[in-house]
Amino acid sequence: MLDIDFFKKFNDTYGHACGDYVIQKVAQNISEGIRSEDLPGRYGGEEFVAMLYNTDITAAQMVAERIRKNIEQSVFEYDGITMQVTISIGVATFDPEKCNITAKQLVEMADQALYISKRNGRNKVTLADDEILQCVLESKG
Secondary structure, three states, rough: EEEOHHHHHHHHHHHHHHHHHHHHHHHHHHHHOOOOOOOOEEEEOEEEEEEEEOOOOHHHHHHHHHHHHHHHOOOEEEEEEEEEOOOEEEOOOOOOOOOOOOOOHHHHHHHHHHOOOHHHOOOOOEEHHHHHHHHHHHHHO
């Protein structure tokens, strides 16, 4: 799960057309940062998902960090305005040999890890760990 940090600021300061531009540029960065067999998507609002096929947690973290850095280092220019954009990311993996979880629980794990990235200062990648997994399993999510 990926979320644009302080997205409301773009809409409130520069207008919704600027916000739409930022969403499009972030989506482009995400798409360019993954392989052709992976699946990027907009989850809602300023939130995105990227499903990485056959990717372990270490590789997923590397991809997430690369995307985060690419967006952080990009210059977004809209209507003569130069902006810096950052994103927060939560990473979760599914390994049916280790733990059988539902798709909904996998999304909840990534969302919880994303929340931790936001809570800890934003512009970060957080991996869903066993504690997050246990919390999701206990909530019957």
